[in-house]
Amino acid sequence: MKHGTRIACTAALLLTLTAAPAATAADAGPTHVDGQLPSGATYMMDVPTTWNGTVLLFSHGYNAGPANPAQDAPDAATKTLLLQQGYALIGSSYATTGWAVTDAVPDQMATLEAFTTRFGQASRTLAWGRSYGGLVTTAIAERHPDAIDGSLSMCGLVHGGVANWNNTLDPVFALKTLLGSDVPLVNLPSQQAATDAANTLTAKVDSAQSTTEGRARIALAAALHNIPVWNATTQTRPAATDWDAQQANQYDAVKGLLKIAAFNRRQEAEARAGGNMSWNTGIDYARLLGKSSVRKEVTELYKKAGLSLTKDLAALNRAPRIKANQNAVSWMSSTSSFTGKLAKPQLSIHTIGDPLVPVQTESALRRAVTAAGSGPLLRQAYVDNAGHCTFSTAEQLAALHTLEDRLTTGHWQGTDPASLNARATAADPTTPTRYVSYRPTPYLRPYDLAHPADRR
Incomplete structure (x- = not known):
């Protein structure tokens, strides 16, 4: 040719x-x-x-x-x-x-x-x-x-890039809101600031994993990223209804997301784009969960914990939203979508x-x-x-x-x-x-x- x-x-x-x-x-x-x-x-x-x-x-x-x-x-x-x-x-x-x-x-x-x-x-x-x-x-x-x-x-x-950073935002937004943290999720000024934010939210996740309520909320965050219940070759593949084993596997992956992509890689990408290139304005988290591949697991874990999934989703939908920098969106869209x-x-x-x-x-x-x-x-x-x-x-x-x-x-x-x-x-x-x-x-x-x- x-x-x-x-x-x-x-x-x-x-x-x-x-x-x-x-x-x-x-x-x-x-x-x-x-x-x-x-x-x-x-x-x-x-x-x-x-x-x-x-x-x-x-x-x-x-x-x-x-x-x-x-x-x-x-x-x-x-x-x-x-x-x-x-x-x-x-x-x-x-x-x-x-x-x-x-x-x-x-x-x-x-x-x-x-x-x-x-x-x-x-x-x-x-x-x-x-x-x-x-x-x-x-x-x-x-x-x-x-x-x-x-x-x-x-x-x-x-x-593509815009979709990637939007979907990476959702699980950390859920963790911040439901576990109670003031950690910044976007507009990170430096790699050190990104590392500090990741460590702070990871500590919250580690603490939450020790309770049934916390585990349910971690599963909800994982569902908003479609994190699978079997996601590492070192893990045992859980049974279809072994919700606890599924969540334990997701917990490892959520921590990996915090360590790898959600903060440090985001900060580097924001520096290139000239600002925050993702948003959750207008997003209905109840609707997103309804389309998730692992929504059944989340429902069952909330039942086990005696938590109201409806109330937590409403809390996510009421929480202050994150707006994108439109110039950064345009850069990410034109280069990476x-x-x-x-x-x-x-x-x-x-x-x-x-x-x-x-x-x-x-x-x-x-x-x-x-x-x-x-x-x-x-x-x-x-x-x-x-x-x-x-x-x-x-x-x-x-x-x-x-x-x-x-x-x-x-x-x-x-x-x-x-x-x-x-x-x-x-x-x-x-x-x-x-x-x-x-x-x-x-x-x-x-x-x-x-x-x-x-x-x-």
């Missing part, structure tokens, strides 16, 4: 290309290249001796820094098998860490340009990434469709027990893509495992090969769980194959550029 779109950075501007020593005939292996772009981002490339003509452009996940290495594959085991199968692997570090989409997309495209300059035009180019890199991959798919043939998002933030318009096929896969980027983000992606008229180009598949991005090598290879088949044949085939599992086993019989039939519930706070009414 001839790619018409090219980043303005030309090959002449690319810096510091250093290749590994040439292999001898006896130890012939991939050519490894490290380089640096004019933006300051580094990149890496691994090209097998017998290249099959396909290049995989990998976008890595959120990196808080300060270390900022380039990555060209999700993990070492998957990388090894892909190189053995003849794929060229490339990827950049992004020029900055954090919510770096304004750097990540051009840096990834410049890395692809550098690869083409050095190794020649690929016969097929696939963009893929996981977690935050799924957002970067989807942005590439929407903004640079002429540069790629297809895309694969794995456990991605495919709901999606139109849903696809020009090339995209496959999106997700674990059903993801606490950080809940599987319901796939519902938000489907909503946008359907509204934009691109539904036939999208397929989604689900892996029955707990945790964020806990795919096996086999499952990742199966997804890539299924996307390749779509490009070769011109139509989707083998996207059902049985076919995906068979393909995964064939690709790597040493790791699990857990694709299942699954339909996620609605995303609770959708926002995309295909629905203008969401632009508040």
Whole structure:
């Protein structure tokens, strides 16, 4: 395929290309290249001796820094098998860490340009990434469709930036209101202030976990983020009606949300956006709970605690609301939200027990893509495992090969769980194959550029 779109950075501007020593005939292996772009981002490339003509452009996940290495594959085991199968692997570090989409997309495209300059035009180019890199991959798919043939998002933030930060606000708003705290949730002036706020609210959560009333309220907060009841591979999968075990698992995930995303990552994103980019003005929390995937658990725990769920929801709806800075919303919307318009096929896969980027983000992606008229180009598949991005090598290879088949044949085939599992086993019989039939519930706070009414 001839790619018409090219980043303005030309090959002449690319810096510091250093290749590994040439292999001898006896130890012939991939050519490894490290380089640096004019933006300051580094990149890496691994090209097998017998290249099959396909290049995989990998976008890595959120990196808080300060270390900022380039990555060209999700993990070492998957990388090894892909190189053995003849794929060229490339990827950049992004020029900055954090919510770096304004750097990540051009840096990834410049890395692809550098690869083409050095190794020649690929016969097929696939963009893929996981977690935050799924957002970067989807942005590439929407903004640079002429540069790629297809895309694969794995456990991605495919709901976009505004939706992400709105949905991250809701559980901490519930915890602050119901557990009694004056901790600031937005407009955090520094990383230290964010850490202090996270620690303060975490202490409240730890104390609340010791009472039946507190556990019910923590479950309510978890439900407003669609945190699943089995969300880490170290956890025991609870029975369908073991409400206490379900809540105990969510408690761990709620603390993880406070530590990772709700404060420190929010502060970094606010600094980029120029203010608070999320809001809960006009939000009916009773309505949100009614759509949550774990609402039954919340109802049962409130009954056990002798609490009135109706009163707590009313308290949330009466509490002073948080308004967004409209300039910050505009920045986050223009850089990190999606139109849903696809020009090339995209496959999106997700674990059903993801606490950080809940599987319901796939519902938000489907909503946008359907509204934009691109539904036939999208397929989604689900892996029955707990945790964020806990795919096996086999499952990742199966997804890539299924996307390749779509490009070769011109139509989707083998996207059902049985076919995906068979393909995964064939690709790597040493790791699990857990694709299942699954339909996620609605995303609770959708926002995309295909629905203008969401632009508040």
